[in-house]
Amino acid sequence: MYKKKYFSNQSLKDLNTFRIDVTAKKIIFVKTIQSLINISKTCQSSKIPYIILGEGSNILFLENYAGVVIINRIKGIKIIEKKDSWLLYVFSGERWHDLVKLTLNLGILGLENLALVPGCIGSAAIQNIGAYGLEFKDICQYVDVLSLKNNTYTRIKKKFCKFSYRNSIFKKKYNHEHAIIGVGIKLSKLWHPIIFSSLENYINPKNLTAYKIFNTICTIRKKKIPNPKNIGNAGSFFKNPVITKKKAQQLIRLYKIPNYPQKNGLIKISGGWLIEHCSLKNIQIGDATIHKQQMLVLINKKSATAQEILKLAKIIHRSILKKFNISLKPEIDFIGQLGKIEPSKIFKIKNY
Template sequence: MYKKKCFYNQSLKNLNTFAIDVKAKQIVFVKTINNLIKISKKCKLYNIPYIILGEASNILFLKNYIGVVIFNRIKGIQITEQKNSWLIHVFSGEKWHNLVKLTLNLGIFGLENLALIPGRIGSAAIQNIGAYGLEFKDICEYVEILSLKNYKTIKIQKKFCQFSYRNSIFKSKYNHKYAVIKVGIKISKNWKPIIFSSLNNYIKKKNITAYQIFNIICQIRKNKLPDPKKTGNAGSFFKNPIVTKKKSQQLLSLYKNIPNCPQKNGLVKISAGWLIENYQFHNIQIGDASIYQKQKLILINKKNATSQDIITLARIIHSCILKKFHISLEPEIDFIGSFGKIYSSKFFNLKT
């Protein structure tokens, strides 16, 4: 069906950071929008399901995928200088961390807090990635998507993207039969460092530079997060739960050192990693799936874990946290079954 860079029944083990050994009917790497359209049309013609991925760094394959897995490698970066800012137009197949490094090298400062986050640009918009006091929504100008129904492009301005914590309109209304193809990122020339509370122990200088923040964050992430090239993982498995102020006060009255962060809407974000760590799971392991000791929010594939091993471990954690703290942890990663994405509510009792 496809002649270039197409493999039949090839394992996806080396193409997903969880290193789950599942297969797809076909695997295709696309480098242009026209190629993406062409493959989408052929899949429609032969009634073959397909899914578009970037780095597959925030997913868990549950079973062999019966259709075509398309890996987005559409690249290109254009930088426009404005009076008070920089406007960066980036195609969705670019690696996020490479963009952070490029802007730093060009003397454009503002993305350094998001250093070393895995994945591609398209996923950054869909997921509204964030770390150390900065989220994608804070620097987004627009997101351009391609309809895989009529193959027209739609440019969506930031205010209509419905960004929230690890969420966006691209996970709902524009999820099925749409593909993110480009984003616009706006960075002010008036750079001010963002020193998030968890960086206070690392940053002592008053005149800190963007380069120093970048290096510090890279070192922190390397020290506390497993390298997916060595240990299978998809980063944080669960989101940090956001609870009511009343619930947070109840928790703080019982656990005074629980990390928390008030939100603009009056709610409070609680550290999921702290909840898991303070439940004190004792070397719990299901098959080759276990909790990463340096960062308890990460579940790892030690060697040959199956997706069922990962799910079983996650459900045990979810159940225990719910029972002790009365908080329902919500998975941050996406689940992909034989025909496509599966809602996490199928596996977890997601109480609000």
């Protein structure tokens, strides 16, 4: 089925939101768990590299991929009503924003702050997506993972997922030869709006509803982050730095940096502010540049290559390190010829 003569280079341009014009040896869409198992087993037995993608919204292909790209379209949503809550089971190929819209339309509230976050459910768990005061970990009960090596399922409860800022156990331990199949989500029937500080100027606290929060966030995100169908991008390329209170206080004394205290005593500061105040706003490498409305977003204006985007990212990284002594960490995954490449091999990142 996958002998060499059946391989032909297939374009990935429409399957990655950066719209990088690279190819894979073969692209296969899967709609069932069994199909995923069968394809992965064939690749393993034939020693063909493979990766699993959803919407391709958080990656940068650095070159043509020398294997099979499996596109996860395993879908389905199960909803159970309890006395005080709603329990959802969502398969990993569902689009996140579609889930947010569906639950709101059903009167199930609590996901509205994560409106318009790109990608599928599986990526939401891997990345621990977050926006406007809400993270995936806040509503997650468990994650179901399939070992593609021995076809065994593992249900990992939230406390063992090691969720942190844009990170989880699924980026390391359950990365290679594993696939997220579905997630369990719990939403309380007692709705409490989350009004993050950056929303306060946009929302009237009177007669506040989940729909108003949803619509406001959609409006803000459409202004700040370009639609990848029109302008290639992967959302925030870098994470907002999370630094010690002592270091934050030193910087705040020198600069008026937007900062957000964290529950663990650390301080999150605005990575976009750092970029803007390094005189990088108008820099452009080929067709790769920085989005004017959101400095953490790097964009492909038309036909940028991965190397142009990477060169731009490295200039940003070096500039921030030199001026503020802060090492920006990439939020996206880098994919080379044979699979994912650790960011530490691309950037000089301390304690990544």
